[in-house]
């Protein structure tokens with residue numbers, strides 16, 4: 001059996017004697033990509049597979065309703081980190097929505113930092129930096145709709161039309 005070039009990493013490999021049509025080498029990254037590609041293709045082409053994949057986690061959750069609650073209790077650091085990450089994702093989503101629903105054309109990320117100095121800083125727990133957000137939003141002035149000119153009134157500063 002001859003050597004082949006891996007579909008993903010382009011490295012030469014020797015196919016398994018049990019997998020004569022093997023096109024991907026045995027490296028973990030390449031195998032991971034192969035399985036992910038297979039899953040993606042199968043999801044797109046096979047409705048039954050799609051249903052099973054959709055229902056499987058749902059069934060597992062109904063059999064294990066307290067799993068995540070217990071996981072969070074056993075792993076508070078992980079739960080805290082997940083909460084922070086979710087808040088970050090929520091913030092990003094709000095910013096994206098804002099960017100899509102505003103007349104502001106240029107929303108830029110600011111890498112501004114706030115430093116607390118002096119004796120009070122020594123008491124800060126773990127020297128954590130507090131996440132801060134500054135949003136600069138320009139309010140549009142209220143515009144009054146112009147009053148329709150009355151047929152009896154001539155607007156100030158406008159000469160009467162001699163042709164009228």
Ligand SMILES: [Zn+2]
Nearest residue numbers: 006009025030
């Ligand atoms: Zn490979």
